[in-house]
Amino acid sequence: MRTATARAHPNIALVKYWGKADEELILPVAGSMSMTLDAFATTTTVTLDPEADEDSFVLNGSPATGTALARTTRFLDHVRELAGSRERAHVDSMNEAPTAAGLASSASGFAALALAASRAFGLALDERALSRLARRGSGSACRSVVDRYAVWHAGTDDETSYAEQIDAPDLRLVIVTVDGAQKAVSSREGMRRTAATSPFYDAWITSTARTLEEMVRACAAGDPTRIGEITESHALRMHAVIASSEPPVRYLAPASVAVFDTAAALRAQGVFAHTTADAGPNVCVLTTPADAERVAEAVSAHGSVRIVGPGPGAHLVDETVDAG
Numbered sequence: 001m002r003t004a005t006a007r008a009h010p011n012i013a014l015v016k017y018w019g020k021a022d023e024e025l026i027l028p029v030a031g032s033m034s035m036t037l038d039a040f041a042t043t044t045t046v047t048l049d050p051e052a053d054e055d056s057f058v059l060n061g062s063p064a065t066g067t068a069l070a071r072t073t074r075f076l077d078h079v080r081e082l083a084g085s086r087e088r089a090h091v092d093s094m095n096e097a098p099t100a101a102g103l104a105s106s107a108s109g110f111a112a113l114a115l116a117a118s119r120a121f122g123l124a125l126d127e128r129a130l131s132r133l134a135r136r137g138s139g140s141a142c143r144s145v146v147d148r149y150a151v152w153h154a155g156t157d158d159e160t161s162y163a164e165q166i167d168a169p170d171l172r173l174v175i176v177t178v179d180g181a182q183k184a185v186s187s188r189e190g191m192r193r194t195a196a197t198s199p200f201y202d203a204w205i206t207s208t209a210r211t212l213e214e215m216v217r218a219c220a221a222g223d224p225t226r227i228g229e230i231t232e233s234h235a236l237r238m239h240a241v242i243a244s245s246e247p248p249v250r251y252l253a254p255a256s257v258a259v260f261d262t263a264a265a266l267r268a269q270g271v272f273a274h275t276t277a278d279a280g281p282n283v284c285v286l287t288t289p290a291d292a293e294r295v296a297e298a299v300s301a302h303g304s305v306r307i308v309g310p311g312p313g314a315h316l317v318d319e320t321v322d323a324g
């Protein structure tokens with residue numbers, strides 16, 4: 001029996017990925033940049049089962065069905081292809097963050113699955129290969145393979161589209177969980193709709209490529225203020241292009257918008273606070289270690305808050321290989 005357990009954390013993009021150039025390979029229309037968190041991990045165990053003729057997947061203690069099961073099975077097909085195996089597997093995964101609520105469960109989920117499955121199937125992938133594999137499960141997962149801060153190079157094919165670590169100042173995110181319920185429109189579906197219907201989509205693609213270059217420069221210069229400004233304006237641009245789809249999609253709730261306003265008021269008082277949100281109502285306020293408590297206190301009226309910092313990439317926790 002071969003079994004492997006891996007852990008990975010969600011990552012929150014400071015320059016967002018929203019749109020695919022290739023749906024099959026999950027190549028993005030532009031690069032992106034993120035912080036891997038030090039909290040809200042996913043822990044995933046993959047056990048090969050020589051007797052089974054189908055994969056099985058238990059997510060957060062319940063058997064997964066439908067799209068969630070299909071995505072995992074499809075992902076295991078990629079791993080089997082790489083490993084030259086036909087064996088089926090049992091996957092058991094727990095998310096510490098809410099699932100499908102805009103706190104990057106697909107990122108931590110597929111990064112943990114990429115590592116656990118590759119080990120269970122006997123593969124030893126380096127960081128870049130693991131990032132490329134995780135990308136096939138969920139684009140954002142390629143960044144959760146990496147420690148602390150990551151840039152996902154958009155690339156032009158499977159080999160050239162992967163995330164790698166970059167240096168950036170030590171910052172914090174105040175995560176405000178406004179609503180832990182599953183979103184009505186998945187990131188995958190929302191992206192398709194934006195690409196198919198938004199008149200602003202081309203501008204989103206070209207401007208994101210430029211924004212990423214600017215973000216990389218701000219990180220290299222160690223300029224937290226510029227990093228914060230880019231983070232908030234890029235998040236709002238993403239929500240704007242999403243809202244311009246047809247039928248429209250709106251991920252932010254009134255309480256999410258209230259967090260943007262609270263952070264803006266703090267900023268006017270000289271506090272470091274710049275807001276971002278992924279595809280869901282939950283919001284993250286980028287701040288410094290020194291200002292984190294003050295920000296957390298100010299936004300606590302809008303949801304449950306947690307201060308997180310840059311955390312580790314996907315890592316193996318346990319591995320058992322025996323001949324039986």
Ligand code: ADP
Nearest residue numbers: 068093099100101102103104105106109186187
């Ligand atoms: P999120 O904002 O949480 O990333 P997405 O819409 O991108 O939401 O993705 C949610 C989907 O990701 C789930 O419906 C499921 O298919 C998949 N997913 C979430 N957690 C895991 C996990 N631990 N293992 C495998 N797949 C997962």
Ligand code: DP6
Nearest residue numbers: 013016017138139140187188278279
């Ligand atoms: C808003 O990576 O979840 O969080 O590749 O279809 O699985 P798929 O989408 P996903 O999209 C993430 C969108 C985002 C922004 C980001 O994380 O960069």
Ligand code: CO
Nearest residue numbers: 104106107187
């Ligand atoms: Co996701």
